[in-house]
Amino acid sequence: MVTKQHWEEVYSTKPSTGVSWYAPHLVHSIQLIERAAPDRDARIIDVGGGAGTLVDDLLERGYRSLTVLDLSEEALRVARARLGARASEVVWLPADATTAELPAAHYDVWHDRAVFHFLTDSGDRRRYVENVLRAVRPGGHVIVATFGTEGPERCSGLDVVRYDAEGIHREFGSLFRKVDSVHEVHATPWGSEQEFVYCYCLKLE
Ligand SMILES: C[S@@+](CC[C@H](N)C(=O)[O-])C[C@H]1O[C@@H](n2cnc3c(N)ncnc32)[C@H](O)[C@@H]1O
DSSP states (O other): HHHHHHHHHHHHHOOOOTTEEEEEEEEHHHHHHHHOOOOOOOEEETOOTTSSSSHHHHHHHOEEEEEEESHHHHHOOOOOHHHHGGGGOOOEOOTTTOOOOOOOOOOEEEEEEEEEOOSSSSHHHHHHHHHHHHEEEEEEEEEEEEEESSOOOTTTTTTTTOOOHHHHHHOOTTTEEEEEEEEEEEOOTOOOEEEEEEEEEOOOO
């Protein structure tokens, strides 16, 4: 698959700290997750977590039931290597978020930063949302961050769809209730700015 090859190439050729989406800590993600799921036994899946630092920060905060899913096996290898012995405390899933076979009604929190916006095909978006509907428990939390309407049109050389928070919620539909949204101006490692929007929804019971 072209997209998988693309991401394997990215993570094989660039350090995890040298990609535009890198942040030493995903501050807004951490805040929203702690608000949604203060219980450290909450089952949290970071979808398209890549080689990012969120898993480190959640382990550090005592979360015990973490899954990181990503298309790129190399990204997961980099994250595992960084965590060392603690990597064994995490479930690592090399998979495509639109086709992954995830356990039903399992997760308390579904988190995605900068992945959903790559789904330029409406069929892929529908399959992604169907996966959220299947895998998140009724009453569970869904946190999705994309480039905002003023954000870049491309990321990592790929086209993206830009959203405001209402637009993200619209993609998920009436089985989700929007709880809150957060606006972020992310600074890339080379100092340019990118607008992100975080949409926090509840999956209705
Ligand atoms: C821009 S990076 C964001 C990484 C991380 N979420 C962060 O914010 O640091 C996008 C990630 O999504 C992964 N990805 C892209 N399409 C995907 C898909 N359909 N299913 C799962 N992962 C995907 C890529 O491999 C990459 O790690």
